[in-house]
Amino acid sequence: MVGRITEVWQYKVMLRSLVLSELRTRYKGSFLGFLWTFINPLLMLVVYTMIFKFVMRVTVPHYAVFMFIGLLSWNMFATTVAASSSVVVRQSSLVKKIYFPREVLPLSVVGGSLINYLLSLLILLPVLIMNGYTPTSLWLFFPLILLVEVLFSCGLALAFSALTVFLRDLEHMLGIFLMAWFYVTPVVYSLAMIPPKMMEVFKLNPMTDVVLALQQIFYYGSPPNWKMLVYGAGVSVVMLLFGWGIFVKLNRRFAEEV
């Protein structure tokens, strides 16, 4: 296991090159190019705010801020899982022709989404400040919360990238699965709106812990709920080990199956 980690580390140049070419090609040929990285979340913000504020009449104060915090973080997670599920098949020419630790492929997806997320924070920041949320020392918890989310994403990315090679339907099932997951995570509504009886069930979802912690430090101005965050971190580590285990077991046959 240590051997595999050092090997992935040795291929960090390849990892970086994959992430960069993924980011660079994403908007290649489009008129606005890289600006889409910023326009997309902005447009999303507009659409969701319209629906939930004016149509659904959600009464959360500064709803746009509240929702945007969770939405960006959820997007990073969802795009990672969706894109990673097809990454091995997409890169079949590499998988068939050269040796490299296959973990590099799902990890490059995580890296790409992470960079995109960090860039979209450049939109979040002015939105926060315009609504009167100035930086506090609580914001220092952000990297920790992000780490938990990245670990969890890595775990799922590893698992799904390997499983999809052998069961191609997963890629299509993931869309609906992620949509359902989105609605059981308190992104567009606040956790307070959940009936207390169902609260415990919602708390099992590790993404709830991440999103809630982010809302706490940025929106509510309170320290993260440690019990929940530690639980989330635990689940993430277990998921990472589990996903990696699946990946290690399945990756030996990638070249013949893609």
Place this chain on the structure above:
Amino acid sequence: MPSDEFLAVEVSGVTKRFRVHSEKNNTLKDKVFYFNRPKYREFTAVDNVTLSIPRGRTVGLIGANGSGKSSLLKLISRILYPDVGRIEVRGRVASLLELGAGFHPDFTGRENIFINGALLGLSKQALVGKLEEIIAFSELGSFIDEPVRSYSSGMYMRLAFAVAVTVDPDVLLVDEILAVGDAPFQAKCMNRIRQLQAMGKTIVMVTHDMGAVEKFCDTVVWMHRGKVRLQGDPVRSIQSYLQLAFEETGFSKEGSLGPSGDGDVGPESSEENDLGNVDSHAGTDRWGTHEAEIIGMETSIEDGVLGCGEPLHIRVDVMVKEPIENVVFGVGFFSEDGRQFYGTNTFLDHVQLGELHMGLHSVTFRAPSVPLLPGVYHIDIAVHPLEGQVYDYWKSAESFRIASGLRDSGLVRIAHSWEMNGKEYTIHDSPQRMVIE
């Protein structure tokens, strides 16, 4: 048998089976409905192959399409994993199974050098340092800053090859990529391979180009239906391979049998041979009717080394089993790449040996000077009747190395002197023996 640390690649008892899906069976529907009904048949691509390749050796994998040679190469490069058996590779491996893997058409040639280089495990510093060299090698000139999509296929391959040969591995695995570009570019590629060989790299190449095999390889492994059919010296293996290939495709076995045109195909005795033994002293390839049998041989070669221009004698002891007439003794000299550069026999030399009675005879071939240049050479000896089947042909009965400090080029040192304006010049570096260990 070379000890373990001298082996760059060790393949022990490796079997690889593929599932040939009659239909791709990867959807949920198929998994559910055809559960327990495998819709594939198994195909054994590599069947219990054992192989060891010593360090610094260049090995050619040959065989018909589907014989498992590319699969074997992929197994060694860890793209595929064996079902049974074990593969060990010592040192850094670079596999060039496809040129331009990961090339991105939208990026410029320069950018792709970095992308492709990263995929081959090259560090950024190494690439920056060698950037000019790569661009010069690719002969792309100002096109290097154009997107790769605008390249001709030749330009694409040249760039890909230029990056590929920058890799500095201990073990290089190459699949059918030498046939790139025009003749001058090919010559450059060949040169690069030679350089890598000189640097002591281990190279394993899959190719259908028998010329390349003959030129580069020390050893040939002939794969046939997933098994190693023959391994050994290139010329003989290629001959046998081509002969079988032609027979199977219904061509007459007359005509182009192989590079040396010799046509003699001995028993496939070197199968399962250890590659390490191949160029060692005296191969064991012998055939004949054995009415007269070579039972002993003695030469003036000491420790397998002969100096340029030194005398040579070869004594052959022959046991004759029943009285025979018109016996011919022959001797042939071959360079390492299997080319015969001298051969003669008692018949050609008009030596009448008369009738040989039953029992032991001894024949000696004496050469006052063997003016060969440094290299490895093999001697074949034979006893045969004037007409009919050979009694005993012993291929590579003796191998020797010419060791000397001479830097003349070619195979043979033609005795010579220089004269200018009527003045004779003496040649000072007289051919002398220099033992290099």
